[in-house]
Amino acid sequence: MIWLALNPVRLHPLVVHLPIGIILFVAVMEVLQRWGKHRQYDSAIRLGLWVGVLSSGIAALSGWGLASEGGYENSLLDQHRWFGIGVFGLSLVALLAHSKLLTFFHRLYAISIALLFLVMIWTGHLGGSLTHGKDYLFSKPKPKQIVEDINDAQIYPVVIQSILNDKCVHCHKETKTKGGLLMVDQASLLKGGDSGSIINPDSAELSMLWKRIHLPMGDEEHMPPAGKIQLTRGDMALLTWWMENGSCMDCKVSDLPDQAAMAPWLASYSGEEFGKDLPIPSDKKINRLTQRGIGVMRLGEDSPWLAVDLSRKEPLSKSDMKAVTALGPHVIEFHAGFSGFRDELANQLGSLKNLKVLSLQGTSVSDVTVNQFQKLERLEKVNLYGTQVTNKSLIALSGISSLRQLFAWSTAITPAELEAWQDNLDHPITVQTGINNEFFGKSTLNPPVFDARSIFFQDSLLVELKSTMEGLTAYYTLDGSEPDTTSLIFPDSLVLYESAELKVFQTKPGWNPSEVVREEYVKAEVPIAQVDLHIKPSIKYSASGGRTLRDLEKGSTAFQDGNWLGYEGSHMKVSLDLGVERTVSSLSVSALSAPGNWIFFPKGITIKQGLSREALASLKEEMWASVDQEITNSE
Numbered sequence: 116m117i118w119l120a121l122n123p124v125r126l127h128p129l130v131v132h133l134p135i136g137i138i139l140f141v142a143v144m145e146v147l148q149r150w151g152k153h154r155q156y157d158s159a160i161r162l163g164l165w166v167g168v169l170s171s172g173i174a175a176l177s178g179w180g181l182a183s184e185g186g187y188e189n190s191l192l193d194q195h196r197w198f199g200i201g202v203f204g205l206s207l208v209a210l211l212a213h214s215k216l217l218t219f220f221h222r223l224y225a226i227s228i229a230l231l232f233l234v235m236i237w238t239g240h241l242g243g244s245l246t247h248g249k250d251y252l253f254s255k256p257k258p259k260q261i262v263e264d265i266n267d268a269q270i271y272p273v274v275i276q277s278i279l280n281d282k283c284v285h286c287h288k289e290t291k292t293k294g295g296l297l298m299v300d301q302a303s304l305l306k307g308g309d310s311g312s313i314i315n316p317d318s319a320e321l322s323m324l325w326k327r328i329h330l331p332m333g334d335e336e337h338m339p340p341a342g343k344i345q346l347t348r349g350d351m352a353l354l355t356w357w358m359e360n361g362s363c364m365d366c367k368v369s370d371l372p373d374q375a376a377m378a379p380w381l382a383s384y385s386g387e388e389f390g391k392d393l394p395i396p397s398d399k400k401i402n403r404l405t406q407r408g409i410g411v412m413r414l415g416e417d418s419p420w421l422a423v424d425l426s427r428k429e430p431l432s433k434s435d436m437k438a439v440t441a442l443g444p445h446v447i448e449f450h451a452g453f454s455g456f457r458d459e460l461a462n463q464l465g466s467l468k469n470l471k472v473l474s475l476q477g478t479s480v481s482d483v484t485v486n487q488f489q490k491l492e493r494l495e496k497v498n499l500y501g502t503q504v505t506n507k508s509l510i511a512l513s514g515i516s517s518l519r520q521l522f523a524w525s526t527a528i529t530p531a532e533l534e535a536w537q538d539n540l541d542h543p544i545t546v547q548t549g550i551n552n553e554f555f556g557k558s559t560l561n562p563p564v565f566d567a568r569s570i571f572f573q574d575s576l577l578v579e580l581k582s583t584m585e586g587l588t589a590y591y592t593l594d595g596s597e598p599d600t601t602s603l604i605f606p607d608s609l610v611l612y613e614s615a616e617l618k619v620f621q622t623k624p625g626w627n628p629s630e631v632v633r634e635e636y637v638k639a640e641v642p643i644a645q646v647d648l649h650i651k652p653s654i655k656y657s658a659s660g661g662r663t664l665r666d667l668e669k670g671s672t673a674f675q676d677g678n679w680l681g682y683e684g685s686h687m688k689v690s691l692d693l694g695v696e697r698t699v700s701s702l703s704v705s706a707l708s709a710p711g712n713w714i715f716f717p718k719g720i721t722i723k724q725g726l727s728r729e730a731l732a733s734l735k736e737e738m739w740a741s742v743d744q745e746i747t748n749s750e
Contacts (some may be wrong), residue, residue, distance in 0.1 A: 349380035431455035453477035644694030656681025
């Protein structure tokens with residue numbers, strides 16, 4: 116079965132190295148033999164020549180077939196092809212000459228060996244040029260462009276083309292155009308290859324470049340291909356960010372939104388790389404926070420930077436903040452909106468010396484907290500929406516030279532004072548004092564947020580809705596159908612007694628209705644007595660072992676929350692012991708997909724059942740289409 120699926124012409128990269136080594140071996144043996152003036156290596160040389168003839172013949176045939184697949188410069192390909200045939204011919208002449216079968220050939224032996232060695236060297240050089248380009252042997256890789264101020268730099272030539280040069284151009288340049296695609300400059304990238312353009316300015320996810328870099332590593336269409344140097348987490352983030360913002364070719368970095376989120380990776384293109392000497396925080400340190408219910412996200416696989424999320428966490432204690440400040444230099448984003456954050460905790464913000472984004476909207480903080488911001492020399496974005504800050508805070512904020520964006524909506528800061536403050540600044544700061552279409556959506560309600568103990572329950576489950584606005588009316592269905600204004604009105608709290616697919620949207624006079632949100636709640640009527648994991652999970656994602664599968668707790672979209680079982684390089688195999696014979700009507704499987712962090716949705720599941728482990732019969736096998744998108748939480 117293996118041979119039926121094998122494409123013999125693609126054996127060329129494997130076979131081609133054998134004649135090179137053998138011919139080199141023969142040449143060395145011949146020199147040693149002539150130097151010593153005796154014939155002790157004759158048998159080894161004859162065997163080497165036989166292997167050289169056979170292997171060079173196979174290499175020539177497979178190479179001829181491989182050339183038909185295209186993607187190579189024709190003139191260079193023709194030279195490599197005929198010199199390869201020359202290696203086979205000279206190997207045959209050398210074998211006949213060494214065997215003394217014909218006097219004529221025997222006289223040519225020394226010449227044939229010398230020519231064979233030289234032609235083999237040149238053929239190998241041509242092959243390397245086909246694979247890596249004519250300039251591969253003597254050229255130096257293009258250095259990454261370094262600019263003084265990355266925010267003022269054009270994103271395509273400085274950032275995007277640098278990534279392409281490093282990871283893509285070796286297979287997509289003038290001397291090697293895989294798929295007919297060149298990626299050496301803007302014009303060639305826009306032109307595309309045999310399959311058309313690889314950039315779609317209107318939709319990132321429809322861009323072929325976006326699709327190929329986000330495919331699982333095992334997919335044969337994944338780019339860069341397996342065996343080549345892969346895109347780093349930072350490369351992936353920057354390419355995705357660029358494509359999701361229209362694949363702009365002439366705009367500056369500052370023209371794109373959310374530069375702060377990209378700052379850890381953009382920093383490597385600045386004169387002094389921000390945080391280059393900072394070590395990567397360990398999983399152990401991060402787990403200390405997640406165990407306290409504090410969300411922590413790494414901003415890159417090999418990045419020292421972290422985003423800490425305390426949003427809606429109440430109460431919020433001094434010990435919680437102390438745990439955060441233990442990772443102080445690593446924290447570049449701190450989100451505590453609508454949480455229990457207050458003035459008495461603000462003095463600990465100074466430990467977050469590299470903080471760039473600070474979100475305190477909806478908290479009780481006042482001018483006391485804002486006075487602590489002057490310790491944050493890199494602070495770029497502050498959200499104080501709905502807080503108790505006053506005009507006094509403007510004095511403290513004016514001393515932060517790095518500040519570029521301020522949300523001061525629904526505060527005690529007066530419009531007149533704010534306008535005068537902006538006019539007197541020596542650097543521009545964008546101030547948001549009302550509904551912003553880009554930030555809050557164009558007069559459209561945000562969807563409601565479900566608040567329930569878990570999505571799994573045994574007897575009953577209380578479900579509530581959370582929203583930051585008043586005067587809302589929510590409509591819902593429990594059967595999976597789309598709700599409308601004729602559907603049931605969501606009460607203050609809803610009690611579920613059976614499994615349900617809950618769909619809700621909310622309305623408010625003068626606003627467009629929100630999107631419909633969905634959650635599936637599952638009644639676990641069959642308790643699991645014991646769980647056996649036949650294969651150990653990854654140390655990084657071991658959660659609570661087998662107990663994780665029966666504790667009725669679901670992992671969040673934050674893969675570091677300690678509730679996920681993850682496997683690397685192996686399948687998951689598990690036995691669920693129900694204790695007694697029971698009837699099971701359905702089985703729910705929950706999985707996470709976060710390709711940017713090398714976490715992929717499973718391809719399928721096989722279910723077996725039986726009254727004992729020794730007597731299991733296959734019940735169902737299900738294969739799923741790829742849903743590897745960032746971030747999908749599916750069942």
